[in-house]
Amino acid sequence: MSAVPQERRVVTAIPGPKSQELQARRTATVAGGVGSVLPVFTARAGGGVIEDVDGNRLIDFGSGIAVTSVGASAEAVVRRASAQLQDFTHTCFMVTPYEGYVEVCEQLAELTPGDHAKKSALFNSGAEAVENAVKIARAYTRRQAVVVFDHGYHGRTNLTMALTAKNMPYKHGFGPFAPEVYRVPVAYGYRWPTGAENAGAEASAQAIDMINKQVGAENVAAIIIEPVLGEGGFIEPAKGFLPAISKFATDNGIVFVADEIQSGFCRTGQWFACEDEGVVPDLITTAKGIAGGLPLAAVTGRAEIMDAPHAGGLGGTYGGNPVACAGALGAIETMKELDLNGKAKRIEEVMKGRLAAMAEKFDVIGDIRGRGAMIAIELVESGTKDGAKTPNAAAAGALAKACHQEGLLVLTCGTYGNVLRFLPPLVIGEDLLNEGLDILEGAFAAI
Missing domain, CATH: 3.90.1150.10 (Aspartate Aminotransferase, domain 1)
Structure with a gap:
């Protein structure tokens, strides 16, 4: 307590x-x-x-x-992070690795949706995770275009500002933004013109039509969506929307990325919000709730997709910091125990x-x-x-x-x-x- x-x-x-x-x-x-x-x-x-x-x-x-x-x-976060602080604060996982990073990746493989072989890479912030998900998807598909949705929020770096829908305060005055980003409608039930009951089918059909006509499915590396849209207003896409978009991605060799940075780790009453309609993403980005307040983020996904970038192509000085990893293991322990x-x-x-x-x-x-x-x-x-x-x-x-x-x-x-x-x-x-x-x-x- x-x-x-x-x-x-x-x-x-x-x-x-x-x-x-x-x-x-x-x-x-x-x-x-x-x-x-x-x-x-x-x-x-x-x-x-x-x-x-x-x-x-x-x-x-x-x-x-x-x-x-x-x-x-939280007791387990404080206990584990304090013990790690006593041992060492940093070595850089890309220089000399340590067990905590591996343990967090093992937990992510166990907890995220799907029973396929999974791997993870750890970073510092949600925006970094999303940015790296795009890098991984591009390396895997050898395509460039990225599709995102109305009302979506994905971060404050240059690329993630381009992915984010809302101008003020996130984008205003900070352009030019990264290219090859395309925005399509989302099934916002409360504001859907023909009513919430039609939003799932109509919005997914509109979004897919726009991708096909304006971008070309064969040019799309990744489709990125928050299973519950956060900054956009806690919008739950109307039923049927996420499965339709996920199926379209699979059918066209597009990497489907669930941005679970705000909605993940028990926040919606499930480990991850995409589980609500049985959607299994190719990649899932996490941060926020993962480590009890310590800065940590992850991209977790299908092993063959995660392994697409060349050795040394992913990383960062602080990514998967040992103290933050200890905090994450304490947070996950708490989530399970309570x-x-x-x-x-x-x-x-x-x-x-x-x-x-x-x-x-x-x-x-x-x-x-x-x-x-x-x-x-x-x-x-x-x-x-x-x-x-x-x-x-x-x-x-x-x-x-x-x-x-x-x-x-x-x-x-x-x-x-x-x-x-x-x-x-x-x-x-x-x-x-x-x-x-x-x-x-x-x-x-x-x-």
Whole structure:
């Protein structure tokens, strides 16, 4: 259990005086382009709570953007990473290797979907994993084109900015971007013109038609999709969409890449979100939840695809750092021991029940969606006629601010900035979960 008391406590304004003092120091020395959702400075964190330097304890519905799924100070992560720190911090796996890296790759082979032979390569961040998945797919297929989807997010490097759909804040002013990237529609049920029930079949047919006509399937190295789209608004592609795209990829010798960076490692109530419809990707990219907060990422996939790049073609100085690998083994141990898939499903049950009741009262809630502990509400202008679903970004911002003042950390997202997303640590207590939802309900009533 966490050493941080698992109770909300608001003893100063948020942010408090010590946080404000640190913010002034930050403003003087940290680049302005690095933002923060809430400028309270963390002193310690664990379980479902973040404690700031002023002694406030906030209920955490963000998990550092789906990273600290096992909590921000999980016992097994701390124990294993601390032991590794005593032995050595770094050798570079490409110079002299070590067992921890191999163990993480063995765990990934066991946990990721499919019973085919698998291999992995480890990196530092989600963007690096996606970028390397593209390199691997191009080496294997000897093709260049990459297909991605509306509302998708894949990172902040030059190539992954090109893969990402949303301009502001991710791409604005940073071009030119990498070439040979093509974007096609995704089955966004809530906003599909002919209704959610038609979205899976119609969107997949449209996407495949565009690939065939505009790119040529024989030119496509990889199709990359988040099985639940993260930054785009926690969009679950309508049923049938992912299997249709996956089958098209297989039929045309295209590497199908599932970007599970936000949705992986028990977050949706399964080890990986693509398991929901039985989709087995050729490559799967992971990061965020893999190592309990330490920087680690991976590309895992079919052995013959992973082995396509020449020796020395994949790597990086810090990729698969030994301390991060130890953290990952501790995080996976925790996920198995505590059945965090079961915990995620219970969080979904509680949250969706409470949010459905709020939607009855507040017509600004247009849609409730997501799976496990990856839940969101899309906010729209209330009182609109003819079923209009005008995005209401102002409401999302106001609600987030009201929650922050009461000691509940929530995040916004969505292509239109009108989605509130909930990513509590999977180890959060049910009392804290319900208290957080009480605060959210109070914020709706106030606004």
